[in-house]
Amino acid sequence: MKxxxxxxxxxxxxxxxxxxxxxxxxxxxMDVVDLELAAGTTIYHEGEDACxxxxxxxxxxxxxxxxxxxxxxxxxxxxxxxxxxxxxxHRQRHQHTAIALSTVKLCRLDLRELDQLSQRLPxxxxxxxxxxxRALEEAESRIVDLGARRAExxxxxxxxxxxxxxxxxxxxxxxxxxQDLGEFLGLSTEHVSRIMxxxxxxxxxxxxxxxxxxLMPQALREDSAS
Numbered sequence: 195m196k197x198x199x200x201x202x203x204x205x206x207x208x209x210x211x212x213x214x215x216x217x218x219x220x221x222x223x224m225d226v227v228d229l230e231l232a233a234g235t236t237i238y239h240e241g242e243d244a245c246x247x248x249x250x251x252x253x254x255x256x257x258x259x260x261x262x263x264x265x266x267x268x269x270x271x272x273x274x275x276x277x278x279x280x281x282x283x284h285r286q287r288h289q290h291t292a293i294a295l296s297t298v299k300l301c302r303l304d305l306r307e308l309d310q311l312s313q314r315l316p317x318x319x320x321x322x323x324x325x326x327x328r329a330l331e332e333a334e335s336r337i338v339d340l341g342a343r344r345a346e347x348x349x350x351x352x353x354x355x356x357x358x359x360x361x362x363x364x365x366x367x368x369x370x371x372x373q374d375l376g377e378f379l380g381l382s383t384e385h386v387s388r389i390m391x392x393x394x395x396x397x398x399x400x401x402x403x404x405x406x407x408x409l410m411p412q413a414l415r416e417d418s419a420s
Contacts, residue, residue: 209249210321224307229300237292244282246302253298257290268378273359277325295369348379349389350418357408368406
């Protein structure tokens, strides 16, 4: 672990510190720690005391909620630039489990220090609020999709949205299993497998060793709208 260099970080403009000047960044008054974790690492567990929040600099993370019947539901899939664990600012315990889907690089922030900083610097508080609002809007949109759209349309929409997170990549990082996709989209693993196989048979996409290439995005768009 090492202390982050927030001033020169490539993710600075996408972080909650984007609105701060160089002088303000140098005078944060809190330690931001760099972490690198392997795929499959549990970053924190649902129900644990919330002491830290995180910014995802590289890789992908899933947030998983345990259901009463013992099943798991993926509530969010995170990419570079996303924040998580910030519910600890208002709740004593984490509301989900965070698991690295690939090798990840994180910035870890102490929640007590962050709370004090957000009270001192309204621009930071506003940035956190905007991220929460965006996450809520995305969750509401997904709830509508789960209840109103065909399984094929759900999966096609998801793949297009995943590609949007990697605009410079033709071959996209894709560490998700069929089970992950099913838990996120409200489908069985078998159903996801059949649809993905059908998409590949039609020549719409190609998978290879944890990567995904969308060959016919227009076909997916048309399917997502049907």
